[in-house]
Amino acid sequence: MHRKGATRAYSPGHPQTPLAYRAVGQPVLIPGDMGRYSYVLVGTERVAEEMPEAYKDVAEVVRVAHEVGISTRVAQLRPLGVIKG
Numbered sequence: 001m002h003r004k005g006a007t008r009a010y011s012p013g014h015p016q017t018p019l020a021y022r023a024v025g026q027p028v029l030i031p032g033d034m035g036r037y038s039y040v041l042v043g044t045e046r047v048a049e050e051m052p053e054a055y056k057d058v059a060e061v062v063r064v065a066h067e068v069g070i071s072t073r074v075a076q077l078r079p080l081g082v083i084k085g
Contacts, residue, residue: 009028010025012043024042026043028043
């Protein structure tokens with residue numbers, strides 16, 4: 001099973017934006033790591049579906065982690081289906 005890490009970013013006034021945030025837009029949390037910043041953003045009107053170009057190539061991330069010795073690659077998994085909701 002794969003879990004996507006993206007969060008919704010509904011705009012101000014969007015019917016699915018929680019009431020507490022409807023005036024400003026839905027909060028979006030972008031976590032950093034122990035040595036970097038984390039961010040809070042809000043959704044805007046230019047909402048789009050996912051953009052693959054915004055993601056790092058996971059194969060490259062795994063290759064580097066394996067080669068520098070911070071993890072050992074065991075298997076590559078292929079999704080068989082996608083459920084959104």
